Amino acid sequence: MNAEVSSRHLSSKVAVVIVAAGRGERAGQADGPKQYRSIGGKAVIWHTLKAFLDHPRIGAVAVAIHADDAGLFTAAAGEFAARVTTVVGGATRQDSTRLALLALQDAKPGAVLIHDGVRPFIGSEVIDRTIEGIDAGHGSLPSLPVSDTLKKEASDRTVAETVPRAGLHSAQTPQGFPFEPILAAHQRAYEAGRSDFTDDSAIAEWAGIPVRLVLGSPDNIKLTWAKDIAMADQRLSGQTPSFPDVRTGNGYDVHSFEAGDHVWLCGIKIPHSKKLNGHSDADVGLHALTDALLATCGAGDIGTHFPPSDPQWKGAASRQFVEHAAKIVRARGGRIANADITLICEAPRVGPHREAMTAELADMLRIAPERVSIKATTNEKLGFVGREEGIAAIATASVVYPGELPE
Numbered sequence: 001m002n003a004e005v006s007s008r009h010l011s012s013k014v015a016v017v018i019v020a021a022g023r024g025e026r027a028g029q030a031d032g033p034k035q036y037r038s039i040g041g042k043a044v045i046w047h048t049l050k051a052f053l054d055h056p057r058i059g060a061v062a063v064a065i066h067a068d069d070a071g072l073f074t075a076a077a078g079e080f081a082a083r084v085t086t087v088v089g090g091a092t093r094q095d096s097t098r099l100a101l102l103a104l105q106d107a108k109p110g111a112v113l114i115h116d117g118v119r120p121f122i123g124s125e126v127i128d129r130t131i132e133g134i135d136a137g138h139g140s141l142p143s144l145p146v147s148d149t150l151k152k153e154a155s156d157r158t159v160a161e162t163v164p165r166a167g168l169h170s171a172q173t174p175q176g177f178p179f180e181p182i183l184a185a186h187q188r189a190y191e192a193g194r195s196d197f198t199d200d201s202a203i204a205e206w207a208g209i210p211v212r213l214v215l216g217s218p219d220n221i222k223l224t225w226a227k228d229i230a231m232a233d234q235r236l237s238g239q240t241p242s243f244p245d246v247r248t249g250n251g252y253d254v255h256s257f258e259a260g261d262h263v264w265l266c267g268i269k270i271p272h273s274k275k276l277n278g279h280s281d282a283d284v285g286l287h288a289l290t291d292a293l294l295a296t297c298g299a300g301d302i303g304t305h306f307p308p309s310d311p312q313w314k315g316a317a318s319r320q321f322v323e324h325a326a327k328i329v330r331a332r333g334g335r336i337a338n339a340d341i342t343l344i345c346e347a348p349r350v351g352p353h354r355e356a357m358t359a360e361l362a363d364m365l366r367i368a369p370e371r372v373s374i375k376a377t378t379n380e381k382l383g384f385v386g387r388e389e390g391i392a393a394i395a396t397a398s399v400v401y402p403g404e405l406p407e
Helices: 003-010 044-053 070-083 093-103 124-132 179-191 200-206 226-236 284-295 319-331 351-365
Strands: 014-020 058-065 085-088 111-116 139-145 150-153 159-163 169-171 175-178 211-215 244-259 262-265 268-271 274-276 335-344 372-377 390-404
Touching: 014 044, 014 093, 044 058, 044 070, 044 111, 044 124, 044 226, 058 070, 058 093, 085 093, 093 179, 111 124, 111 179, 124 139, 124 175, 124 211, 139 200, 175 179, 175 200, 179 200, 200 211, 244 284, 262 274, 262 284, 268 351, 284 319, 284 335, 284 390, 319 335, 319 351, 335 351, 351 372
Parallel strands: 014 058, 014 111, 058 085, 139 211, 335 372
Antiparallel strands: 111 175, 139 169, 139 175, 150 159, 244 274, 244 390, 262 268, 335 390
16 A cells, blocks of 8 residues: 555545435435435435444545535435535536535545445445555445346347356445545546446546455445335334344264365365265365254255265265355345354364365355354364364354344
């Protein structure tokens, strides 16, 4: 990170552009533009402003609004109206952003965050991660890995092909940039007559500004449809369950050693003087985790779904067992909060492989690495594990399901 710009934007306040000049036709017009609809007793834009103005690292804020909405904005923003600069937006989101950036020039910020006014659930953690991702030569983009299967449409509205989702991310806001480069990029696009960019990261890419990916949040949703606004209102009005349905599942597995030259543990192939005996690749860590995940929704155990008597699973990679269990959890509305695995063995050593194991499990479960814990312990030379006759594993998974805990 460039030291001069690092100290400039991390030790001083970061500016913010909030884009709120749209009409929100997809959410319906009966109750006005969606940024002024009420959720939890306050306007959407009020919640968005609060998230930034309450944050200790935020300085000047410019809000792009529609020419007809000055009164609406003042009423909706309440106590925050006097703390921001309002700018009449342009015909497109892109031009509204450019005009708001120009309004911040006198503040001379080192960095700026550009945010959709209708993302009211932006959390301080995402704001912090986005700020930390900015330096003199890089922008910062909060995102989430794409989890849905993607289909490309043919001209006759049939499926032309399935698009591989590996490496694909859904973009969120705020998107952060060094201030002068992103303003220059917007000005250059304006002068070139380009108004087709779908977000500020796309303009940065076009202008040659690299953009780092940082972890976004599933809560950071954009309110697009009327039902989104209704759900947001329900969430903020205290109608969500007082007792969330958090469930914990446990799993245990053990495999003996046989002649071989490697073992599979938590999805990683580790050279060893023996291998584990099993119908599949005998990955005790992943087998225990599969049972733990299935236990959170009463979906049986690994043998229910992958019986060892079935020859198709001979030598199979255990990753597919974990992904199958995670798919069952998600199909029932569950969100995996964390996974914890303890490997019990005298050898091989787990420590040198822990980082690779963590990355593998995070990818399988589609959760952040900090939600994965992998530990190892010996059996103090006691029992079959102590005699190095095999390896055991204990796994725990925590999953939050929709609804509330029954009385």
